[in-house]
Amino acid sequence: LHKLGAILVWPLAKLFDLAFGLIDRAYALVLRGALAMPIVVIALAGLLFWNAWGRLDSLGSELLPEIHQGEFMAHVTLPVGTPLERSVETMEELDAVVRSLTGVASTALTVGVEDETLTRRIEGPNTARLSVRLTDDHRAPELEEGAVERVRELLVAHPAVQTVEIQRPTPFALDSPIAVEVRGNDLEALAEVGYRVRDRMQDVPGLTDVTINLRPGHPEALITFDRDKTNEFGLDLATVSNLVRDSLLGKVATRFSQGDDRIDVRVQADEASLTSLDDVLDLIVNPASTTPVTLRAVAGFELVQGPAEIRRVDNSRAVVITAESAGLDLGGVGKRIAAALEDLEVPKEVQVVLAGQKREMDETQSSMRFALLLAIFLVYVVMAAQFESLVQPFVILLTVPLAGIGVIHALEWTDTSLSVVVFIGVIMLAGIVVNNAIVLVDRINQKRAAGLDVRAAILEAGQARLRPILMTTATTALGLLPMTGWLGGMPVIGDLGSGDGAELRAPMAIAVIAGLISSTLLTLVVVPTVYRVLAYFTRAGRTPAVASTPTELPETA
Numbered sequence: 001l002h003k004l005g006a007i008l009v010w011p012l013a014k015l016f017d018l019a020f021g022l023i024d025r026a027y028a029l030v031l032r033g034a035l036a037m038p039i040v041v042i043a044l045a046g047l048l049f050w051n052a053w054g055r056l057d058s059l060g061s062e063l064l065p066e067i068h069q070g071e072f073m074a075h076v077t078l079p080v081g082t083p084l085e086r087s088v089e090t091m092e093e094l095d096a097v098v099r100s101l102t103g104v105a106s107t108a109l110t111v112g113v114e115d116e117t118l119t120r121r122i123e124g125p126n127t128a129r130l131s132v133r134l135t136d137d138h139r140a141p142e143l144e145e146g147a148v149e150r151v152r153e154l155l156v157a158h159p160a161v162q163t164v165e166i167q168r169p170t171p172f173a174l175d176s177p178i179a180v181e182v183r184g185n186d187l188e189a190l191a192e193v194g195y196r197v198r199d200r201m202q203d204v205p206g207l208t209d210v211t212i213n214l215r216p217g218h219p220e221a222l223i224t225f226d227r228d229k230t231n232e233f234g235l236d237l238a239t240v241s242n243l244v245r246d247s248l249l250g251k252v253a254t255r256f257s258q259g260d261d262r263i264d265v266r267v268q269a270d271e272a273s274l275t276s277l278d279d280v281l282d283l284i285v286n287p288a289s290t291t292p293v294t295l296r297a298v299a300g301f302e303l304v305q306g307p308a309e310i311r312r313v314d315n316s317r318a319v320v321i322t323a324e325s326a327g328l329d330l331g332g333v334g335k336r337i338a339a340a341l342e343d344l345e346v347p348k349e350v351q352v353v354l355a356g357q358k359r360e361m362d363e364t365q366s367s368m369r370f371a372l373l374l375a376i377f378l379v380y381v382v383m384a385a386q387f388e389s390l391v392q393p394f395v396i397l398l399t400v401p402l403a404g405i406g407v408i409h410a411l412e413w414t415d416t417s418l419s420v421v422v423f424i425g426v427i428m429l430a431g432i433v434v435n436n437a438i439v440l441v442d443r444i445n446q447k448r449a450a451g452l453d454v455r456a457a458i459l460e461a462g463q464a465r466l467r468p469i470l471m472t473t474a475t476t477a478l479g480l481l482p483m484t485g486w487l488g489g490m491p492v493i494g495d496l497g498s499g500d501g502a503e504l505r506a507p508m509a510i511a512v513i514a515g516l517i518s519s520t521l522l523t524l525v526v527v528p529t530v531y532r533v534l535a536y537f538t539r540a541g542r543t544p545a546v547a548s549t550p551t552e553l554p555e556t557a
Contacts, residue, residue, distance in 0.1 A: 024466060027524065031462045034525045035455055041529045045522060049401050052408040059408065060329025060417035063361040065503040069169060070139035072148055074130040076155055077163040084125035087111050090160050091128045097154060098130065103138035103147050107131060130155075141503075152208070165209045166324060178207065178323040178333055179356030180341070183316045184349050193346050194319035200340045201323055206333055209324040213311060221277055222304045229298045233286070240285045244295060247283060248274065277301070313355075322356065329417045334358040368423035375430040376400060383438070387445075395531050396437040399519045402526060403433045406518025407511045416507050425511030432476070432512070433519040436469045437527045444531060454535045458528045466524065473520040476512075483509035 034041045076094075078087055088111045095109045108131040113123040134147055148166055155164045180201065182194045191214055198212045223244070230237050250268030257263075274280055281296040311318050325333050334354060346352055376397060383393035407426060411418070443461035444454075452460065485502045 020467070023470075024463065027466055028459070028463060030525060031459060031528060034529045035458065035532060038529045038533050041525060042533070045402070045526045048405050048522075052405040055408055055412055059411055061331030061361065061365070062329050062417045062419050063357045063364060065417070065419055065421060065507055067168065067503050068139065068141045068144050070134040070136070070144060072132055072144075072151075072166055072168045074132070074151060074155060075163075075165040075167065076128045076130060076161055078126040078128075078160055079162055080124075080126055082126040082160075084112055087126055087128060090158070091130065094155060094158060094161075095130060098132060098151055101147070101150055101154075103134050103143065104132055105135045106133045108133075163209075163211050165211055165322075177325055177330060177357045178337065179354075179358075180321045180337065181313055181351075181353045181355045182319040182321070182346075183313060183351045183353065184347070185317055186347075186349065187317065189347050189350055190317060190319045193344075193350050193352065194321060196344065197341060197352060198321045200344065201321060201337060204333075204336050204340050206325060206336065207323045209322075211322055213320045213322070220304050221280070221301050223295070223299050223301045225299045233293050233298060235286060235293065235298065240295075240298065243285055243287075244280075244283065248280070320355075330358055330361055331417075364420055365418075365423065368420065368427070372423070372427050372430060375427050379431060379434055383434070387441075391534060392441060392445075392531075395527060395534060396434050396441055398527060398530060399433040399437045399523050400430055402522040403429045403515035403519035405522070406514040406516075409518075410510050410514030411507075414510055416510060419507055421504060421507045422511050425508035426515070428508075428512055429515040429519070433516060433523070435472065436465075436520055436523050439468065440465050440523070440527060441531060444528070454532055458532060462524065462528055469520060469524065473516055477516055480509040480513050484513070 076091065078090065082090075091109055091111050095107055098104060099107045109128065110131075111128040112125050113127070130151075132147070132151060134144060138144065138147060152164055152166055155161055180197055182190050182197060184190050184193075194212050194214060198210055201207055202210045225237055225241065227237065230240060246267070247269035250266040252264045253267045254265045255262045256265055269283075274283070281294065281301065283295045284292045285295050285298065286293045311320060313320075337354060341352060344352065380393045380397060383396055384390055387393060404426070407422075407429070410416075411422065416422070440461055443465050444457045447457035447460050448454065483505045485506050
């Protein structure tokens with residue numbers, strides 16, 4: 001069996017040996033050429049990094065990649081005051097039409113408010129949530145986006161619908177993707193500025209579902225008592241007002257005890273006799289008197305609308321305008337909104353602040369940058385202690401910007417935005433890519449201690465460490481390849497790495513693979529070249545028994 005396996009593997013092994021032999025000989029020629037032209041190699045590496053750094057601004061940025069799970073939810077608002085029965089009738093009609101669309105597997109409709117649901121949304125009899133689940137063959141991002149647009153157009157076109165907001169389920173509790181907070185104390189000023197901000201955001205390309213949290217409250221009857229009339233009839237104002245309140249809302253007269261439970265017993269007027277405002281105004285306010293007096297006789301009323309909510313942010317009243325992005329990254333949308341609101345004139349006591357996931361993204365990226373710098377510093381400290389040198393770790397840390405070249409180009413090529421997931425991959429790279437340079441520099445130091453000069457030690461170390469460096473890079477890259485989702489749909493592999501939530505895993509895998517490959521290829525050439533230059537100028541890593549003459553570099557150059 002062993003011989004049979006060896007015979008079957010023999011052609012593949014021969015092919016591998018032939019390919020590696022070609023790579024080994026080509027690398028020897030490249031390394032000799034690099035050592036002969038160190039300034040050119042360093043300049044080209046710097047040019048590559050500068051080019052990649054310039055492309056960084058063209059990459060989009062977002063907090064987390066948008067996850068496509070084949071389902072989404074539409075929050076629908078009807079006119080304030082719409083009865084629950086009318087809302088149910090309207091939404092059931094829309095639900096039936098949405099369910100008949102191509103690619104829709106099922107829908108779920110909730111009209112009104114669920115008592116057990118905690119939400120920051122303004123909900124009531126005039127609001128509804130329509131959940132849509134797509135069929136398996138319509139779960140691709142492009143098809144899902146098309147389904148979302150069809151549902152949005154269908155809902156907006158209905159004359160009874162005021163606002164529509166589409167949301168996708170997320171594994172984390174996040175703010176709205178795009179939000180602008182208008183802060184202040186004057187509600188009228190906040191409303192005026194808030195509507196102007198909303199109008200400008202509606203004109204920003206790439207924004208959809210622009211909504212403002214200002215909603216007209218439910219109609220209310222404001223009853224104002226006439227003190228002169230109450231005194232004329234000999235009535236006590238507090239007694240009359242309490243009577244009206246208890247008749248409408250009820251009063252807890254006692255509590256019924258059953259085991260550990262305490263159940264309120266509420267006494268109120270017959271609901272059948274108070275079905276309209278006229279019935280309330282005809283309510284007798286002095287039931288114990290022989291001469292009945294109605295509420296209408298001692299009080300006036302007017303119909304008003306109270307505020308639906310008064311939101312506070314950082315102990316200040318605020319109006320929040322939210323929106324969704326239509327195919328644009330969060331960073332790009334934030335820049336467009338900032339440009340649209342740049343010349344907006346607001347009162348001194350009012351502040352306009354860009355919030356939502358954009359603010360969270362800026363804070364998170366700041367923390368991630370600090371974590372990356374801290375990781376590089378810790379790697380440097382460990383290497384400085386191991387090599388007993390303050391200069392050689394800088395040579396090894398060159399692998400980090402060399403990895404960044406591959407990361408930036410790969411993100412641009414795959415149209416992947418910068419996100420928290422990408423930053424996690426870059427922080428991982430800071431500890432991974434230095435390994436190749438460590439084994440290479442350590443081999444050079446060993447050979448120099450054995451008596452070889454700098455150039456000979458570099459050539460020998462490059463030839464000796466080429467195979468293990470390529471092996472570790474290949475195994476790591478191939479191990480992460482399924483996470484990218486690029487293998488999905490292949491025979492045997494199936495949907496491995498390309499199922500639901502793949503958008504959350506793929507950016508990290510792409511960043512690590514691309515950074516590792518670019519760092520490895522450039523490390524094999526740039527690190528030996530920089531090592532030789534520093535060895536000439538600073539005698540980095542020299543031992544007393546090994547002396548390099550100042551003419552070594554000019555001779556090979």
